[in-house]
Amino acid sequence: MKSPVRFERRLEQPKWLNWAIPVVSLITALVLGAIVLLATGKNPLDVYSRIFERGFAGKRALSGSIKTATPLAFTGLCAAIAFRMGLINIGGEGQFYMGAVGATWAGLVFGGDLPPGAVVIVMALSGMVCGGLYAAIVGVLRAKFNTNEIITSLMMNYLAAIFLNYLIYNSTSYWRDPESRNFPAGKPIPDRADWNFYEVGGIKIPLSFLIAILAAAAIWVLYKRTRFGFEVGVIADSPKAARYAGIRTTSTIVIVLALSGALAGLGGAADVGNFRGLLDSKGLQMSGYGYTGIVVAALARLNPISTVVVAVLIGGLTNAGFALQGPDFPSGLVGTLQGLILFTAVAGEVLVKYRIRRNRQAAAVLA
Amino acid sequence: MTSAVRMTGIVKRFPGVVANDGVDVDIRAGEVHALLGENGAGKSTLSNILTGLYRPDEGTVEIDGRAMQFSSPRDALDAGIGMVHQHFRLVSTFTVAENVVLGESDSPFMMDQSRVAQQVEELSNRYGLAVDPSARIWQLSVGEQQRVEIVKVLYRGAKVLILDEPTAVLTPIEADALFKTLRAMVAEGRTVIFISHKLDEVMKVSDRVTVLRGGKTVGTVETVNTNTRELASLMVGRSVEFNRVARSIPADVSQTVLSLRGVSARDDRGRDALHDISLTVGRGEIVGVAGVAGNGQRELAEAISGMRALSSGHIDVAGEQVQSGRARSAIAKGIAHIPEDRLHTGLASSHSVEDNLALKNYRSSSLSKFRVLRRKAIRAQATDLVQNYDVKTPDTVTPVRLLSGGNVQKVLLAREFSSLPKVLIAASPTRGLDVGAIETVRARLVEAAERGVGILLISEDLDEIMSLADRIVVMYEGRLVDEVAAESADRERLGLTMGGSTVSGGAR
Amino acid sequence: MLSKTRGSLGLALVAALGIGLVACGGDDESSEPAATKAPAASEAPAGSDAPAGTDAPAQGATLANFTPWSADAPVIDCRPEEGPLKAAWIYVGPTNDGGWTQQHDVSRQAVQDHFGGAVETTYKENVPEGPQVLQTIEDLIADGNTVIFGTSFGFQDAFVEAAEAHPDVCFEFATGFKGSDNLSQFYGAAEDTDFLAGMAAGAASATGKLGMVASFPIGEVLRGVNAWTMGARMMNPDSTVNVVWVNSWFDPPNERKAAEALIAEGVDVLGQKGIDSPATGDAAKAAGVPWAGYNADQSANYGDVWLTATAYDWSIYQIPRLQAILDGAWVAGNYYGNLSDGFVTLASFGDLVSEETRAAIAAELEKLTATPGSQFTGPINDNKGNEVLAAGVSHTFEELMSMAYLIEGVIGDIPAS
Structure with a gap:
């Protein structure tokens, strides 16, 4: 039996699709969501206005969305920078953990002595180095032995999780709070190692979110304007052409993965410095920032600036999701709504490249 | 009907x-x-x-x-x-x-x-x-x-x-x-x-x-x-002649621009693909490498252009040694290379015409400063080359994969010739091109030889080699098995040696 | 944060990438006893009355096992100006986890049923530990909730911060140890029911080889494992209990694997401690091995292998506390419930538990109801041969709370502490 519809690659991609598809996607999501909501006896308008109100409208909502978005911005950038070179780094999760480990160490060691500004820098650098080196292992394996980076980076997420558990639960490590003999917890960093929040027009913005914006801009410049970015682009396009042009492919792979991991590691540093104030093994593993970051990057089409914007959207959607749920609004329904919105967004992306056609015999036109 | x-x-x-x-x-x-x-x-x-x-x-x-x-x-x-x-x-x-x-x-x-x-x-x-x-x-x-x-x-x-x-x-x-x-x-x-x-x-x-x-x-x-x-x-739209191309400035074989001594190399699967190859190309000389595809021609081109490491031997350009397996060194020493696989080796096909024209010299001080690209200079270079080499493209930001085959080759030629090389490795440079484009490519090759570039022309097309080369070597199973002057070349003999039959006194 | 996103868009995308979801956490239980932090009630001036200015008695006087942080702890009035009292629960896991969170939500519904229109309850589930917690609290307060219940140890710091920022909101926290004028702590003596469940397990074992899947080697869990083992050895003197640590509160696939590994090693009865899900029971059911559960009565679903379990009834604490708010008499303090007030109970017995065993358990239950924690009376040796308690000596409450050894008969180690 023939299926009634089929997908065909678009030969030409009209420009108007670039804005039309997202708009249509959003409307589709809202309509589909409304059907689900009506079916479960909810008023869609109420629900949507609440999503908007709790996710994006007003200072408190925006403050919250930006807070939720911050770690995702970093893991999104981590994914985007590697994916752009065709390196599928799934390891943002583990690199984020390692960044948190490094930054916590720096915060504990230097938090008491250095001036606050310097502590922030030392923590950020330490997080970047740890995340970067951790990802560089994947890079070296890929560059030297041609190991599939998807698999190695994923495996290393599990390793990093085990390492976190070891530091907090199964050892008396430097990271573990000796006060917490009974229930193992991370050792809190000194107050002066805490990163600032800034108030801009009533919206609370964590320092690390500003760092994420700067990082996104830096990546944009790196990829668009520098020799290194040019080389990455050529390798992504054709590794053979890169070798032909004398571009050092192996070292570029390692550097890009290290940069990618450094961004996730910076996110881990932000998590410790701006939000948790300690190495939270369990909380980190529950959050899954690294995996969500992949989605953020994909929705942003790997553009670093869009990645930050999409992170805020997802952050708002997440917060709105928590605001929605309750005894008469199960989290499964919230998940369904969020899933619909993201699914149609991704489906829309597909429709930019493909079109759907009804399956019928070629229409003979009578001249 | x-x-x-x-x-x-x-x-x-x-x-x-x-x-x-x-x-x-x-x-x-x-x-x-x-x-x-x-x-x-x-x-x-x-x-x-x-x-x-x-x-x-x-x-x-x-x-x-x-x-x-x-x-x-x-x-x-x-x-x-x-x-x-x-x-x-x-x-x-x-x-x-x-x-x-x-x-x-x-x-x-x-x-x-x-x-x-x-x-x-x-x-x-x-x-x-x-x-x-x-x-x-x-x-x-x-x-x-x-x-x-x-x-x-x-x-x-x-x-x-x-x-x-x-x-x-x-x-x-x-x-x-x-x-x-x-x-x-x-x-x-x-x-x-x-x-x-x-x-x-x-x-x-x-x-x-x-x-x-x-x-x-x-x-x-x-x-x-x-x-x-x-x-x-x-x-x-006009009549075309296929003849041996005459050159106004003859080759100067007293000056060696490219010399291979005992070069051996392996293929991608690690098998020996080149065996002890020794070869020289003089200034302004075109040396044709004839042979049936798959007898080491690709590896030879890659070895000379630094894309493939040598397992033994040396390659010199104008007396200076090229680092084995270092394309950057080969480029710096003045080796230009027109690879057989233009769209995926010679060019980054999803990249724009201007990026591709800068593919080998983006590192130069004229195109980048403090490791930042000078986009304006890159565009200016492209605009010039597109004009000089008559590349038909809507603009310099069009991806090369959207160009026709002849124009793709023109982009490649423009980049490689404009680098003012000492040596040019041209692998099947006219394959898949139409008559007009073939003429252009051949004329450019001859022109380059007249400027003193030593050219190694690797091709399966005997007519092409015989009409352009000064000297012809034959490759078979990774070895050079025969060498003849182009004027005295005999199709039948070339055909035999390409097929692996030995010719008395010819092999070296 | 974004646990929602993992569950939904994760379904579509992340999971599609073949990424196993990191399991959502579970019950984080207490560490240091509140008693060590707060002055004991006994230190309060004898005969001191309820805080001045109210006629209603401060609640320490009416709720058994509850002690205000101090004698002069202020009464917090978090009643709404109008309408019902709005109370919210924050859960770390899903309400259908078959264990910890589910039991919390059952209690919430009992609270709702008890108060009817006077109290309006709501909850947020799957809230990951971290920055999302504070945000969720803020959101709930913005929605008019003035009582917030927390049910995961990892939420504690967020509750402390929120309590400071909202002095007019009542915060109630399960399994933690930090308190303030408007932040209370509540939990209870699961080690007593664990002991009784262990008796059922010991009696069910023919080989004398038992196995236990446990979460983290921390005080509360060690206490439970030791009590369980003690109960088992009471019924089956030379039996041993093999312990596997899974380092997670809620990771059903791993829990099941651990249980299967124990079965493969030859244990013929399974138990669990600090583990939210009944995955151990799934393994037991598949292998036909008797199983003592945890958190909730699962006899209906695991009839063939069910023995019994420790079960919590959080509403025992919550109903009087909400009543205190309605009465304008709420003060913050610490609560450690037990068998006597019904905060911990032994779930119904499965058919595998003989009448004889039931009778033996009933006798012990009576003792523990009268004197909680009395099973930890010497002589007690640890599993390295050291004496922990001499004959006739019992643990103090503080020692119970900070237990850091494995009792004789347990096969296993405390990885590091």
């Missing part, structure tokens, strides 16, 4: 280009009809319209006398039109039979292997398309893969087959076999549209020829009533 396909007044515009500008073709049922034209003449656009990939802006398409509008390849296939693409669309880990049914919209979820295999076998026997249905694609030669493509189209019931430059990837023997198949198909009443720019094959295989030039139909002639010379002049 009835028309199988009639296309009238076809117009297709792309941004900046009119690819088809009022093309008329009338193809009769049961004939082999050649579409002849230079690269960029509009052949591919026309066949894409016929197979439903593009929609024409103007004009009509009639199949068996009925006007049709295709909006997808599926529609065209339903109307009995099938295309054998130049670049195969096969899944290399699948079997032949699996590939044949792949993409069938009504293919059952579980396929009946033996039934498909039987049908594949039947088709291949009927048309002399020897292919084993259970073989996996990666095990097949290029010629066999092409047969799979043809079987695939036949399996789907195509009455009209379009073959796009089918011989480009074939050996002469394979090409002859293909021609026999095509004749067998028309004998059964199918129709073949044969797209080519090779005059000899068109003369050999077709019943009628339609010549396209600049997106317009020049005319349709019966093959028996024409000859290569006439077709060539129809195609390029």
Whole structure:
């Protein structure tokens, strides 16, 4: 039996699709969501206005969305920078953990002595180095032995999780709070190692979110304007052409993965410095920032600036999701709504490249 | 006689280009009809319209006398039109039979292997398309893969087959076999549209020829009533001569620009591909490397251009040693390289014309400062080169993969020649190009030699080597097995040594 | 944060990438006893009355096992100006986890049923530990909730911060140890029911080889494992208990694997401690091995292998506390419930538990109801041969809370502490 519809690659991609598809996607999501909501006896308008109100409208909502978005911005950038070179780094999760480990160490060691500004820098650098080196292992394996980076980076997420558990639960490590003999917890960093929040027009913005914006801009410049970015682009396009042009492919792979991991590691540093104030093994593993970051990057089409914007959207959607749920609004329904919105967004992306056609015999036109 | 396909007044515009500008073709049922034209003449656009990939802006398409509008390849296939693409669309880990049914919209979820295999076998026997249905694609030669493509189209019931430059990837023997198949198909009443720019094959295989030039139909002639010379002049719009190219400044072999001493190297699978090769190229000299493809030519080019590490030996340019396996060193020493695989090795095909023109010198101080690219300078360089090398492109930011074959090669030439190299490695530089482009490339090579560049011309095309080279070496199984002066070269002897027969006193 | 996103868009995308979801956490239980942090009630001046200015008695006087942080702890009035009292629960896991969170939500519904229109309850589930917690609290307060219950140890710091920022909101926290004028702590003596469940397990073992899947080697869990083992050895003197640590509160696939590994090693009865899900029971059911559960009565679903379990009834604490708010008499303090007030109970017995065993358990239950924690009375040796308690000596409450050894008969180690 023939299926009634089929997908065909678009030969030409009209420009108007670039804005039309997202708009249509959003409307589709809202309509589909409304059907689900009506079916479960909810008023869609109420629900949507609440999503908007709790996710994006007003200072408190925006403050919250930006807070939720911050770690995702970093893991999104981590994914985007590697994916752009065709390196599928799934390891943002583990690199984020390692960044948190490094930054916590720096915060504990230097938090008491250095001036606050310097502590922030030392923590950020330490997080970047740890995340970067951790990802560089994947890079070296890929560059030297041609190991599939998807698999190695994923495996290393599990390793990093085990390492976190070891530091907090199964050892008396430097990271573990000796006060917490009974229930193992991370050792809190000194107050002066805490990163600032800034108030801009009533919206609370964590320092690390500003760092994420700067990082996104830096990546944009790196990829668009520098020799290194040019080389990455050529390798992504054709590794053979890169070798032909004398571009050092192996070292570029390692550097890009290290940069990618450094961004996730910076996110881990932000998590410790701006939000948790300690190495939270369990909380980190529950959050899954690294995996969500992949989605953020994909929705942003790997553009670093869009990645930050999409992170805020997802952050708002997440917060709105928590605001929605309750005894008469199960989290499964919230998940369904969020899933619909993201699914149609991704489906829309597909429709930019493909079109759907009804399956019928070629229409003979009578001249 | 009835028309199988009639296309009238076809117009297709792309941004900046009119690819088809009022093309008329009338193809009769049961004939082999050649579409002849230079690269960029509009052949591919026309066949894409016929197979439903593009929609024409103007004009009509009639199949068996009925006007049709295709909006997808599926529609065209339903109307009995099938295309054998130049670049195969096969899944290399699948079997032949699996590939044949792949993409069938009504293919059952579980396929009946033996039934498909039987049908594949039947088709291949009927048309002399020897292919084993259970073989996996990666095990097949290029010629066999092409047969799979043809079987695939036949399996789907195509009455009209379009073959796009089918011989480009074939050996002469394979090409002859293909021609026999095509004749067998028309004998059964199918129709073949044969797209080519090779005059000899068109003369050999077709019943009628339609010549396209600049997106317009020049005319349709019966093959028996024409000859290569006439077709060539129809195609390029003037008469063309194929002769040995005379050079105004002769080679200066007293000055060696490239010297290989005892060079050995391995191929991608780690097997020895080059054995102890020693070779010199003098200033302004063109040395032709003849040989059947796969005898180490690619590895030789890659070794010299630094893309492949040597397992032993040295390579010097004008007395300076090139670091083994370091393309950057080779580029710095003045080695230019026109690789055989232009779109994926010589160019980053999704990148713009201007990026590709800067692919080797973006590191120079004129194009980047403090590791930041100077975009304006890159664009200015591109604008100049596009003009000087007559590259036909809408602008310098167009991706090179959207350019026609001849213009792709021009981009490559522009970059490589403008680097003012001492040595040029040119691998099959005219393969797949049309007559006009071939002339341009050859003229550029000669010009470079006259400026003193030492050229190593690697080609399977003996005519090309004999008309351009000063000296010819023959490669066989990774060794240089013969060397002759081009003037005294004898086709028969070259043919023998290329095939592995020893010639007394010739080997070195 | 984004646990939602993992569950939903994760379904579509992340999971499609073949990424196993990191399991959502579970019950984080207490560490240091509140008693060590807060002055004991006994230190309060004898006969001191309820805080001045109210006629209603401060609640320490009416709720058994509850002690205000101090005698002069202020009464917090978090009643709404109008309408019902709005109370919210924050869960770390899903309400259908078959264990910890589910039991919390059952209690919430009991609270709702008890108060009817006077109290309006709501909850947020799957809230990951971290920055999302504070945000969720803020959101709930913005929605008019003035009582917030927390049910995961990892939420504690967020509750402390929120309590400071909202002095007029009542915060109630299960399994933690930090308190303030408007932040209370509540939990209870699961070690007593664990002991009784262990008796059922010991009696069910023919080979004397038992196995236990446990979460983290921390005080509360060690206490439970030791009590369980003690109960088992009471009924089956030479039996041993093999412990596997899974380092997670809620990771059903891993829990099941651990249980299967124990079965493969030859244990013929399974138990679990600090583990939210009944995945151990799934393994037991598949192998036909008797199983003592945890958190909730699962006899209906695991009838063939069910023995019994420790079960919590959080509403025992919550109902009087909400009543205190309605009465304008709420003060913050610490609560450690037990068998006597019904905060911990032994779930119903499965058919595998003989009448004889039931009788033996009933006798012990009576003792523990009268004197909680009395099973930890010497002589007690640890599993390295050291004496922990001499004959006749019992643990103090503080020692119970900070237990850091494995009792004789347990096969396993405390990885590091």
